[in-house]
Structures are given as structure tokens and as C-alpha cells.
Amino acid sequence: xxxxxIDYGSGNLRSVENAFSNAISDSSLKCKIIVTSNIxxxxxxxxxxxxxxxxxxxxxxxxxxxxxxNEVLSxxxxxxxxxxxxxxxxxxxxxxxxxxxxxxxxxxxxxxxFNKIKTFGLDYLGRDFKVPHMGWxxxxxxxxxxxxxxHISEKDQYYFVHSYCLEGNQSDQLIASxxxxxxxxxxxxxxxxxxxxxxxxxxxxxGQKLISNWLKWSC
Amino acid sequence: xLSTRVIACLDVHDGRTVKxxxxxxxxxxxxxxxxANLYSKTGADEICFLDISATYEKRKTMFDVIxxxxxxxxxxxxxxxxxxxxxxxxxxxxxxxDKVSVNSSAVSNPxxxxxxxxxxxxxxxxLAIDAIESETMPCGYEVTTHGGRKKTNIDVLNxxxxxxxxxxxxxxxxxMTADGMKAGYNLHLTKLISENxxxxxxxxxxxxxxxxxxxxxxxxxxSAVLAASIFHFxxxxxSSVKKEMLKNxxxxxxxxx
Numbered sequence: 068x069x070x071x072x073i074d075y076g077s078g079n080l081r082s083v084e085n086a087f088s089n090a091i092s093d094s095s096l097k098c099k100i101i102v103t104s105n106i107x108x109x110x111x112x113x114x115x116x117x118x119x120x121x122x123x124x125x126x127x128x129x130x131x132x133x134x135x136x137n138e139v140l141s142x143x144x145x146x147x148x149x150x151x152x153x154x155x156x157x158x159x160x161x162x163x164x165x166x167x168x169x170x171x172x173x174x175x176x177x178x179x180x181f182n183k184i185k186t187f188g189l190d191y192l193g194r195d196f197k198v199p200h201m202g203w204x205x206x207x208x209x210x211x212x213x214x215x216x217x218h219i220s221e222k223d224q225y226y227f228v229h230s231y232c233l234e235g236n237q238s239d240q241l242i243a244s245x246x247x248x249x250x251x252x253x254x255x256x257x258x259x260x261x262x263x264x265x266x267x268x269x270x271x272x273x274g275q276k277l278i279s280n281w282l283k284w285s286c
Numbered sequence: 287x288l289s290t291r292v293i294a295c296l297d298v299h300d301g302r303t304v305k306x307x308x309x310x311x312x313x314x315x316x317x318x319x320x321x322a323n324l325y326s327k328t329g330a331d332e333i334c335f336l337d338i339s340a341t342y343e344k345r346k347t348m349f350d351v352i353x354x355x356x357x358x359x360x361x362x363x364x365x366x367x368x369x370x371x372x373x374x375x376x377x378x379x380x381x382x383x384d385k386v387s388v389n390s391s392a393v394s395n396p397x398x399x400x401x402x403x404x405x406x407x408x409x410x411x412x413l414a415i416d417a418i419e420s421e422t423m424p425c426g427y428e429v430t431t432h433g434g435r436k437k438t439n440i441d442v443l444n445x446x447x448x449x450x451x452x453x454x455x456x457x458x459x460x461x462m463t464a465d466g467m468k469a470g471y472n473l474h475l476t477k478l479i480s481e482n483x484x485x486x487x488x489x490x491x492x493x494x495x496x497x498x499x500x501x502x503x504x505x506x507x508x509s510a511v512l513a514a515s516i517f518h519f520x521x522x523x524x525s526s527v528k529k530e531m532l533k534n535x536x537x538x539x540x541x542x543x
Contacts, residue, residue, distance in 0.1 A: 202290075228409045
């Protein structure tokens with residue numbers, strides 16, 4: 068099995084590669100990781116991971132700089148049903164559009180859009196809610212029978228760092244959410260494609276558990 | 287609900303930790319990679335490396351430290367010290383750093399904050415501010431550089447606000463007066479900045495025991511607490527800090543996960 072981490076000039080590729088490689092060896096799966104921007108290799112992959120840090124428009128333009136990548140991704144994911152994971156901005160790109168800096172369209176595989184996290188009031192200790200939403204937060208399991216959530220409970224915490232969040236409540240797409248001033252979608256997806264707003268590659272053992280669930284998931 | 291972060295900081299000089307950890311289970315007390323791994327295994331929510339190497343050549347060893355740490359340490363890594371331009375940012379991020387902190391370089395070239403956040407996103411730009419008390423500054427604190435040795439005539443509050451406007455995603459606020467004294471954080475300074483900037487503020491400088499960390503969260507509203515020496519000597523562990531925080535109603539991440 069080949070797992071592709073898509074290199075489009077954005078993202079902490081090294082960290083993603085390290086975390087996936089560790090999860091693969093821990094769960095004794097047979098899977099080779101390739102970090103590439105070559106669309107022929109991407110088209111031949113079994114599993115696809117799209118990382119993303121930075122702003123939505125920058126990530127989008129990074130993708131567009133690789134000729135044919137958008138089309139190949141949509142074909143592999145929507146028609147060939149390849150297993151896909153979008154991380155942070157990689158997850159945001161799966162939706163219709165984001166309003167970060169300037170309205171920018173995503174792939175439109177899932178419906179919804181991203182807008183600045185709205186905060187009001189104070190937290191349980193009387194502190195302001197800061198943006199970015201930065202740090203470790205737990206999940207509210209919406210579809211607790213989903214294979215990605217195997218052995219994951221509300222005790223597990225994940226590392227979030229984002230200023231924009233998904234708006235529009237498509238409950239059929241929502242697998243888990245998190246609570247920061249209000250409820251924020253944290254794991255979303257449909258069929259063979261999933262996206263996580265947090266960084267599983269930076270989420271210690273809980274992150275490793277989620278990555279290995281995704282690797283073992285037969286969608 | 288978001289946990290309050292406990293961050294372990296390592297001062298690295300020419301690729302070796304300056305204040306070694308006195309733990310029995312470490313083979314090499316001066317190896318920052320081994321120390322970072324131990325901290326992350328015992329519940330540190332983030333690891334912060336501060337490179338205090340004397341020369342640029344020696345600073346390159348930091349790339350190696352970050353790469354090796356990132357191979358097995360799956361928590362966010364922040365690196366600071368000697369970061370002067372976008373190329374330094376790029377190199378550190380490529381090795382596996384998640385955030386880069388700027389301090390003196392932002393004072394001599396404030397544009398670095400805007401340029402780096404435009405390029406790499408504001409989530410990875412940490413503005414580190416070393417503050418000292420100063421009666422001549424409107425907010426009562428002055429920004430210093432070079433480990434507190436050089437005064438800048440810049441007001442800390444204005445500097446923090448300006449940094450955030452330019453794209454810093456977080457403030458690492460150190461009281462140089464409290465630093466190393468182990469008598470508690472500067473609560474007044476931390477509260478002043480926390481309440482006036484929209485981004486997370488990390489309290490640093492002065493932690494002597496777990497209670498100090500509780501105080502700076504409850505009394506000053508810090509989003510995260512950072513400490514170096516109290517962890518190094520094994521007097522207080524990350525888990526004892528988290529236990530104390532939890533006892534005082536502060537949510538923390540379970541050290542086992």
C-alpha cells in the first residue's frame with residue numbers, strides 16, 4: 068500500500084510524515100509513505116493525506132501551482148473512492164469556500180464555509196476567549212460508532228490551532244466537534260474522505276490512535 | 287473545553303542543554319533531544335527550545351536537534367533564538383518546528399513579524415517579549431533584548447499590540463526581573479498583556495513551584511505557563527504541576543494521553 072502525503076509547498080510535511088510513519092510501525096501495517104507533488108504518483112496511490120498550515124488562500128494557490136492536481140484529487144477521491152484525510156487547512160479545502168483574507172473556493176466535496184471564530188463572554192476561569200483557538204481540546208463524539216473514533220473517548224485531547232471554523236450545520240457530515248466558546252466541528256467527512264480541524268500529528272498518543280484508526284479504516 | 291497548556295522550555299547552547307535535567311532515567315543529561323522526549327512522555331503540552339548559541343555556525347546544530355526531536359516527539363515544538371530572517375524560519379519549519387519565536391530580531395526589524403506571518407501563517411509566529419519594570423514607559427514595562435541586557439525604549443503593551451496587528455499568533459511574555467528567581471511569575475505584567483491582546487499569552491519567568499503556575503492562570507488570565515529550571519532539576523514534575531492546576535479548577539490535558 069502506498070500512502071501519499073501531498074507536497075504543495077504548504078504544511079509541516081516532516082511532522083506529518085514522522086507521525087504517520089510511527090503509527091504505521093506501531094500497528095505493524097504494511098504501508099509505504101511517499102511525500103510528493105507528482106500527480107502521476109498521486110493518481111496511483113492507495114491513501115491520500117493533504118496537510119495544510121498557514122492561510123486558506125495561500126494553501127489554495129499552492130495547490131493551483133501544481134498543474135492538474137485539483138482534478139486528480141477530485142477524481143481519486145470522489146470517483147475512485149480513495150481513502151483521504153485532510154488536516155487543518157487540508158480539511159478546510161474540502162468545503163465550498165473560506166472567508167479568510169478573501170473569499171476563496173475549496174474543492175466543494177462537503178458543504179459549508181469557513182469564517183472567523185466568533186467569541187463572546189469569558190471562559191470558565193473568567194478569561195477572554197483568544198483567537199487563534201490554540202492548544203489541546205477534547206472531542207464531543209457525534210457519531211461515536213465511526214471507525215475513526217475507535218478507542219477514542221472524551222478524555223483524549225487534540226492539538227488545535229486555527230482562527231477560522233466551519234459554519235453551517237450539516238449534521239450528516241459531522242463526526243466529532245469541540246467546544247470553544249461554542250461548538251466547533253473537529254472531524255468531518257463522508258464515505259471515504261475525512262477531515263480533521265486539529266493536528267493529529269502533533270497530538271501525542273491520542274493523535275497516534277486516531278491516525279492508526281484512519282489507516283485501518285476500510286471505508 | 288480548552289486545556290491550559292504547560293510548556294517545558296530548554297535552553298540550548300551549541301546543541302547541548304545548558305541546565306541539564308537531573309533525572310535518573312536520562313542517559314545524557316545534556317542531550318536536548320532526549321530531554322524533549324522525556325518531557326513529552328511525562329505530559330508536557332509543548333516543548334520550547336531557546337537557542338543561545340554564540341555563533342551562527344553553532345546555531346546550525348539546532349536544525350539537527352529539531353529534526354531528531356520531531357522524529358519521535360509528537361507535541362508542538364517552538365524554537366527561538368537567533369532567528370533573523372525568513373530563511374531562518376523556513377529552515378526551522380522544514381526540520382519540524384511548528385512555531386518560531388522572534389525577540390531581538392523583531393525589535394531591530396519589526397517587519398519580520400508581518401513578513402513571516404504572511405508567508406507561514408500567524409499560527410507559527412510567536413512574539414517573545416522580555417520585559418523589565420520601567421517608570422518612564424506608559425505601561426510601566428520596557429522591552430529589552432539580548433537576554434535583558436539591552437533596553438529599547440519600547441513600551442511592552444504597545445509592542446505586544448503592534449506585534450499582534452502585524453500577525454503574531456501568540457505572545458511569549460517573560461518578566462526578566464522575575465526570571466530565575468523562583469518567586470513566582472509577574473502577575474501584574476501578565477494580566478496587563480493578557481487582558482489587552484486578543485491572542486494567547488504564555489506566562490514565563492519566575493516559576494518556583496506548581497502554585498505559582500496556578501496563580502498566574504487564575505489571577506492573570508495566562509493561556510499557558512512556561513517553565514525551565516523547576517522541571518530540569520526534577521523537584522517538580524509536569525504531572526505535579528498539572529495535579530495542582532486540576533485541584534484548583536484549571537483544566538489540563540491528562541499526562542497519560
